[in-house]
Amino acid sequence: MIAEVPLSARGVRVRFGEREVLAGVDIDVRSGEWVSLLGRNGSGKTTLLRVLAGLLRPDQGAVLLGGDPMAGLGRREVARRLALLPQSAPVVAGLTVRQFVRQGRYAARGPLGMLADTDDPHVREALRATGVDEWADSPLDRLSGGQRQRVRLALALAQDAPVLLLDEPTTFLDLRHQVEVLELVRALQHERGLTVVSVLHDLAQAARYTDRVVALRDGVVHADGEPGDIVDSQFLRAVYGVSGEVLQITTNGLLKTIVVPD
Amino acid sequence: MRLVALLGVFAAVAALALGTSFVLFPTTHLEQVVVWQLRAPRLLLGAAAGACLGAAGLLLRTSLRNPLAVPELLGVSGGAAAAVGTCIAFGLSVPGAPLTPALVGAAVGGALTLLAVRGAKGPAAVLLVGAAVGSACQAVLLAATAMTDSREQGVLVRYLLGSLTGTTWSALVPVGVGLVVAVPALVAVLPRVRLLRLGDEEAMSAGLRPGRARLAALATASLLVAVVVAQAGPIAWVGFFAPALAERLGRSGVVAAASVGAVVVVGADVLARTVLYPIELPVGGLTAFAAVALGLLTARKRVRV
Amino acid sequence: MRIGGLGVLLVVACFAHISVGSTGAGLLALFGDDAGARMVVWELRAPRLLVGLCAGACLGLAGAILQAAVRNRLASPEITGVGSGAVLGAVAASTVGGLAAQPAAMAGAALVGGLVGGGLLWVVAGRSGDVAVRGVVVSAVLVGGTLLLLTAKPQLAGAVSRWLLGSLAGRTWEHLAPLWPVLVVALVVACGLAGVMDVLAVDDDHAHAVGLAVVPWRTAALVTAALATAGAVAAVGATAFVGLLAPHAARALVGPLHRRLLPTAALAGALSVVAADALGQVVGVPAGAVTALLGAGVLVVVARRTGGFG
Numbered sequence: 001m002i003a004e005v006p007l008s009a010r011g012v013r014v015r016f017g018e019r020e021v022l023a024g025v026d027i028d029v030r031s032g033e034w035v036s037l038l039g040r041n042g043s044g045k046t047t048l049l050r051v052l053a054g055l056l057r058p059d060q061g062a063v064l065l066g067g068d069p070m071a072g073l074g075r076r077e078v079a080r081r082l083a084l085l086p087q088s089a090p091v092v093a094g095l096t097v098r099q100f101v102r103q104g105r106y107a108a109r110g111p112l113g114m115l116a117d118t119d120d121p122h123v124r125e126a127l128r129a130t131g132v133d134e135w136a137d138s139p140l141d142r143l144s145g146g147q148r149q150r151v152r153l154a155l156a157l158a159q160d161a162p163v164l165l166l167d168e169p170t171t172f173l174d175l176r177h178q179v180e181v182l183e184l185v186r187a188l189q190h191e192r193g194l195t196v197v198s199v200l201h202d203l204a205q206a207a208r209y210t211d212r213v214v215a216l217r218d219g220v221v222h223a224d225g226e227p228g229d230i231v232d233s234q235f236l237r238a239v240y241g242v243s244g245e246v247l248q249i250t251t252n253g254l255l256k257t258i259v260v261p262d
Numbered sequence: 263m264r265l266v267a268l269l270g271v272f273a274a275v276a277a278l279a280l281g282t283s284f285v286l287f288p289t290t291h292l293e294q295v296v297v298w299q300l301r302a303p304r305l306l307l308g309a310a311a312g313a314c315l316g317a318a319g320l321l322l323r324t325s326l327r328n329p330l331a332v333p334e335l336l337g338v339s340g341g342a343a344a345a346v347g348t349c350i351a352f353g354l355s356v357p358g359a360p361l362t363p364a365l366v367g368a369a370v371g372g373a374l375t376l377l378a379v380r381g382a383k384g385p386a387a388v389l390l391v392g393a394a395v396g397s398a399c400q401a402v403l404l405a406a407t408a409m410t411d412s413r414e415q416g417v418l419v420r421y422l423l424g425s426l427t428g429t430t431w432s433a434l435v436p437v438g439v440g441l442v443v444a445v446p447a448l449v450a451v452l453p454r455v456r457l458l459r460l461g462d463e464e465a466m467s468a469g470l471r472p473g474r475a476r477l478a479a480l481a482t483a484s485l486l487v488a489v490v491v492a493q494a495g496p497i498a499w500v501g502f503f504a505p506a507l508a509e510r511l512g513r514s515g516v517v518a519a520a521s522v523g524a525v526v527v528v529g530a531d532v533l534a535r536t537v538l539y540p541i542e543l544p545v546g547g548l549t550a551f552a553a554v555a556l557g558l559l560t561a562r563k564r565v566r567v
Numbered sequence: 568m569r570i571g572g573l574g575v576l577l578v579v580a581c582f583a584h585i586s587v588g589s590t591g592a593g594l595l596a597l598f599g600d601d602a603g604a605r606m607v608v609w610e611l612r613a614p615r616l617l618v619g620l621c622a623g624a625c626l627g628l629a630g631a632i633l634q635a636a637v638r639n640r641l642a643s644p645e646i647t648g649v650g651s652g653a654v655l656g657a658v659a660a661s662t663v664g665g666l667a668a669q670p671a672a673m674a675g676a677a678l679v680g681g682l683v684g685g686g687l688l689w690v691v692a693g694r695s696g697d698v699a700v701r702g703v704v705v706s707a708v709l710v711g712g713t714l715l716l717l718t719a720k721p722q723l724a725g726a727v728s729r730w731l732l733g734s735l736a737g738r739t740w741e742h743l744a745p746l747w748p749v750l751v752v753a754l755v756v757a758c759g760l761a762g763v764m765d766v767l768a769v770d771d772d773h774a775h776a777v778g779l780a781v782v783p784w785r786t787a788a789l790v791t792a793a794l795a796t797a798g799a800v801a802a803v804g805a806t807a808f809v810g811l812l813a814p815h816a817a818r819a820l821v822g823p824l825h826r827r828l829l830p831t832a833a834l835a836g837a838l839s840v841v842a843a844d845a846l847g848q849v850v851g852v853p854a855g856a857v858t859a860l861l862g863a864g865v866l867v868v869v870a871r872r873t874g875g876f877g
Contacts, residue, residue: 055775079778086772094823095769103766107778114762115826159777378867390641393703394866397645397807400710400731401859405852407728415724423714498711543715550711 006031006163006195007082011061012051021047022058023219034189034196036206039216040240045199046167048216052197053084053165079107083156087167091141097151098136101126104158126157130184146177153184166198170205182209207231207257215239228255263513266521273529277305280536304429308531309524310437311490311497312504316523317448317516318486319501325455325479332502333487335392339496340399341371342488343421350417351406361436364492368484371399424497424546426531433493440489447482452516455479497527498546499553507556569820570831577838584619584845585612618738618802619844619854620837621746623809625753625799627836629792630810631817631829632757635764636788643811644796647702650810651709652684653677653800654730658713662720674745677801678794684709685793733806733855735844742802749798754833756791761825764788768823806855808862809839815869
């Protein structure tokens with residue numbers, strides 16, 4: 001059962017001390033689409049993602065996950081419906097890829113179920129889909145940054161949740177690995193019908209890979225729409241405070257965006 | 263700083279005047295003995311101890327560029343106390359005791375911690391390794407205490423917490439000797455330490471060898487700590503919070519750190535003698551609680567920001 | 568098989584421990600005709616050995632739990648307020664007349680002290696999560712408090728030192744009675760929590776993301792660690808470094824998964840305390856002095872090799 005709107009926020013406000021980081025945000029994420037959150041540093045995009053993931057409780061407003069208010073769901077129930085790739089996580093020395101990815105099954109198996117020394121099909125499938133099964137028994141701390149990011153994606157996939165949240169999944173990766181990770185996410189989105197929400201820094205990548213961009217400014221949604229419709233020089237100035245040209249060309253049915261600052 | 267000076271004068275007068283008999287102007291012979299033979303040397307030792315610990319704390323903090331690198335956390339104080347305590351417990355007669363064993367212990371304790379924390383990530387690791395070395399030093403002292411008879415145990419307890427009880431003029435002699443060496447060393451090492459504060463590369467471009475300068479600073483700090491610990495035990499945490507307190511008052515110099523240290527120890531000792539009169543608390547117990555209170559206050563603030 | 572090696576070492580240490588003493592009697596004396604030797608082994612050495620085993624296992628287990636729950640490889644009972652609180656509780660109880668002779672009362676006092684110490688750290692650390700650094704501060708306060716008690720009763724200096732240090736001298740079956748159930752309960756609960764601790768050991772955000780409610784589970788882990796620590800401290804005293812280093816040895820042997828790590832850490836802890844006590848009896852110092860000195864050396868080596876424990 002997949003709700004038509006698996007994830008939405010209603011009038012979300014978050015305050016850190018004196019500063020209101022989110023000042024009333026409404027967003028509906030439709031089933032099967034990839035939404036990217038854009039904005040300058042401090043615009044509230046990571047905060048919004050953390051609210052959507054249930055890591056941060058909004059001061060006002062509510063998040064609906066699969067139609068139910070998130071505040072009423074237990075931590076495990078949330079994790080069964082939604083997987084999150086946090087921005088970064090320390091690596092436990094000596095823990096193998098397989099042992100790490102198995103932790104994605106916590107929500108399904110529970111504290112005592114984690115004691116069993118078996119892989120369930122979801123773990124095997126997640127290792128295969130992300131192409132990390134060849135290093136499954138190597139320690140995570142021996143892998144490169146790009147490989148680690150794939151493993152972390154495998155962990156999120158192993159949760160077998162219909163919604164996937166990604167917090168800056170390409171930070172710290174070189175261009176090739178950035179493209180690899182984004183391609184992988186898109187393939188998974190299409191194969192499995194995943195609903196994806198990500199924070200991205202690169203405007204061109206967001207426009208190229210995601211179905212919809214939501215731009216935040218000063219804690220409110222400034223623009224919301226398909227990248228081909230709304231990303232232009234005016235958008236650039238309003239969202240990032242940068243004056244410049246935005247060129248968009250479509251080749252082989254793919255939208256490509258080039259940003260040239262003045 | 264005017265506040266510190268005022269508090270200092272106040273604490274000094276209180277140290278001389280308060281006690282079993284309140285004496286402001288000694289007139290009788292007994293009063294003169296009490297003030298000049300009992301209270302005055304104690305006041306002087308307290309002031310010297312506080313000043314030495316404050317200065318040593320500042321030296322270590324600055325030369326290692328880490329606010330947690332203080333004698334108490336680097337095993338310097340603990341090492342000195344353990345060495346002196348062991349000598350007393352096993353009745354070892356060492357030439358120049360208690361200053362020599364204190365000096366050796368301070369150097370060994372500090373070196374051990376610095377060896378262990380080399381390459382440690384972040385101040386937390388330094389703190390934890392230092393705490394571990396400190397507890398090893400304390401264990402030596404405790405083992406010595408557990409294995410001696412009760413007469414010497416009282417003496418050893420002083421080296422666990424630090425105390426000024428029973429200070430006489432003759433106890434001040436080794437302190438004076440130590441200071442004759444330590445103060446010129448401090449004066450000599452200070453300008454280099456100031457350069458180290460800028461960073462190793464900057465210091466090098468100013469013609470300084472950072473490794474050597476740091477070693478000199480450590481040696482001087484060990485000497486300063488050893489001078490104190492040999493006579494009064496490791497008066498807890500003064501080396502930690504005297505420089506921190508001076509910094510809060512807007513002074514980062516060695517004079518400020520030393521003055522604050524002296525005022526704190528003298529003031530704490532007055533309290534230690536009078537609060538639970540006639541029971542006398544070890545001054546180190548009071549300074550320990552003061553340090554913890556201060557540490558918690560600052561830690562709380564940092565969280566709120 | 569590496570656990571097997573640890574087990575063999577433990578058996579050897581136990582044999583050595585039971586054979587050490589002023590009379591030459593060993594384990595075989597239990598089956599011999601010499602009633603005196605049988606008495607010595609059964610009434611003096613056997614309980615001392617078993618108390619050492621159980622207390623060491625408790626400390627190793629507590630250290631392994633704390634390192635996962637606090638997520639710091641340098642965490643140990645000594646620096647979380649639990650160990651020093653337990654010592655303070657035991658020492659405070661022993662200043663009350665007559666209680667020192669009742670091991671169960673001492674265990675209760677140590678448990679209360681340990682929980683108060685842990686609670687104090689909880690209050691002080693609040694939501695900052697900076698448990699390790701503040702634990703050092705809280706521990707310093709509690710040790711300071713213990714030493715201040717000495718001012719009230721200077722004649723206790725020897726006893727207090729033994730508590731702060733850790734000593735197995737004169738331990739009897741009475742000390743074992745409250746200790747072994749504590750070990751069994753702590754071990755069973757901890758092993759049940761092994762999967763949770765694997766997740767907790769990574770990161771809070773990670774734990775939330777996979778669906779683990781961090782605060783209640785971490786609390787459960789910390790209470791288990793406090794229980795194990797208090798049991799050990801009530802029986803033998805602080806015994807420095809066992810709780811810090813036994814989990815490291817275990818991690819080097821069996822890796823980071825808690826399902827294997829927790830029992831191995833308990834074994835390593837038991838081995839360290841028994842071996843330290845055997846050595847200490849030969850040299851003539853309390854077991855805690857041996858673990859403290861050897862532990863400091865090992866710590867320096869480990870810290871250097873791993874760059875300050877990462």
